[in-house]
Amino acid sequence: MMRMKTKTTAMPPMMHDNSAAGRDRTAADNEWEVRPGGMLVQKRNPDSENRPPPPPIRIRVKYGSIYHEINISPQATFGELKKMLTGPTGLHHQDQKLLYKDKERDNNAFLDISGVKEKSKIVVVEDPLCQEKRYLELRKNAKMEKAAKTIADISFEVDRLAGQVSAFESIISKGAKVVEKDLVKVIELLMNQLLKLDGIAAEGDVKLQRKMQVISALAERFEIFDSLL
Template structure:
């Protein structure tokens, strides 16, 4: 390398059909990877990435505005210092041509990525659907039991309303069974439609329990009426004779 008037001469090197310029000792060599090509450029270590883009532009013909320079996998801003981010002699950077068409392509790719669920998201969705299905099935099983108890409540109502006394234990049994159904419903972890159906069944059971309380009170009144009739004194018939002492003969 020949020096003239204190300046350092430079020589050209070609790598991957791209001609670059070698510089003197005050400059560091940076390896640039661009598509299938790679080449070296030389610049001052105190330069910024904006300065580096201008150097790359001389070698590639790419306007700095359409250059994206990545160092250690991160896109660097124009005002960032090479030295401050750790660029040294023989460091490697990646050059990407960021033309308007390619920007649109990149944006489209990002939109597709955002709108397309990942495998983890798909698995989460499947698990959520399974969980909702399990909750709804559990509610349906309890509903079948409630249907049976509701039929018994209706039968009990028919008997009591006809004026026939029913054993108190029948009311106690049905009330206890319905309360157990409430506990079952409360223990079901349901979402979506399952949660809606669970609320409906809870209200239904509460209504049946209230009806049983009313029927039980009515049944108790039937018992009192029978007892009152049994306690009433028998009146003497018109054919009975009353003696002087007031006795019925």
């Protein structure tokens, strides 16, 4: 009796993009990850997350002609290293550029993934553009804080004068008379506050909104005066 032989046809393998462009796209996609806080950092090997933290390494950081020896975790980022260098170098971390192997390194890049190891040398230089940008931002914030304080002081004074206006209104509503000189004095004080307010360059929606609120309060006071005079 003859046995029938059945030939099994293998399923064709799944198609993979083995081109150089495909490999580059895959590598680029797997190179970065978003941390829970929203920071974009280089992706680490998932297996390394379950391992105990590695011991710190000692690296040499050159600033000018001076070398600083820093103990740091190899899993730290260059941004974290900048903050550690603020004390030894006297440079604000936002004013620093870190060069490793003659290449500037991103703040979110990890030391070990970038090849930094025991006794590696890193160069820190001052970034004048970042320094100027930070100074301009500080000056802008200081100016805005000063404007906010001035507006708050004017608002307080307007509220105080509003109490006098209400007192005048109450006196007149009872049929009594108010000394004209007192009315003129309060009007002059309100005008002075209006001039101060007009000289403030309010930047930002919040500052502008607050300024308009005070102007509205001043206008209301003047309307009451028109009804009293």
